[in-house]
Amino acid sequence: MEILFFYLVALVALASGFLVIRCQSPVNSALALVNTFFCLAVFYVMLNAPFMAAVQIMVYAGAIMVLILFVIMLLNLGIEARQRYMRGIVWSSLGSLLMFLVALFIIKRGRVTGATGDITEYTIQNFGHTELIGMTMFTEFLLPFEIAGILLLVAVVGALVLAKRDV
């Protein structure tokens, strides 16, 4: 039952991922990308990471996609021109296929080691996923967390400076 559900969600995710790269209009690509994000959020729930699923919906499907859609509508982009370079398409499909095959080879041949931590399903359900994330983030990963905050500040200032009309 669970595996059937997994295959269904994976099919939807891959189909909408395909639509992202095939749709001619950027708005259709953006909507397909939102669909992919929702499918990944379902995967996160299946992996016992509900906090990550919520953040995925809020940050990706909420904030980032709204920003992208705003810019698409602001720039009033039309349909992408149909003129294509056959050589570029052949080489890039070969490149991405090669990349996929190497990744598949590593996945099939590599052996994932056994559990290294002690966060079991039982711990997550009893202690709460958000609490576990917060505890790890504010003890072990405090410095990277602060650096991420500074990065976001710099990004906001940079975006303002870049998009201002007269610099």
Add this chain to the structure above:
Amino acid sequence: MIGVYHYMTVAAILFAMGTYGVLTRRNAIVIFMCVELMLNSVNLTFISLSRHLQSMDGQIFVFFVMSVAAAEAAVGLALMITFFRNRETIDVDQINMLKL
């Protein structure tokens, strides 16, 4: 039972799709969305391995990937708006002003 390999295969397919999109599309915003797709497939790998190894570190990494993606979205879209003001297009074939 769904193994970690299932999730990683889905993530690999999504990553390859994103690579193909980045290499073939010419609209800068669509290229940007394909980069987001690749980042998301990496996130899926991180979370599935983190659950498999029963450790929390991978999910913290996903958090940082998300914050970097948000920063990248803000700066990248601002760059596109600036470029559109100058050239009236965001076709990446037309972005060659730095070429001699």
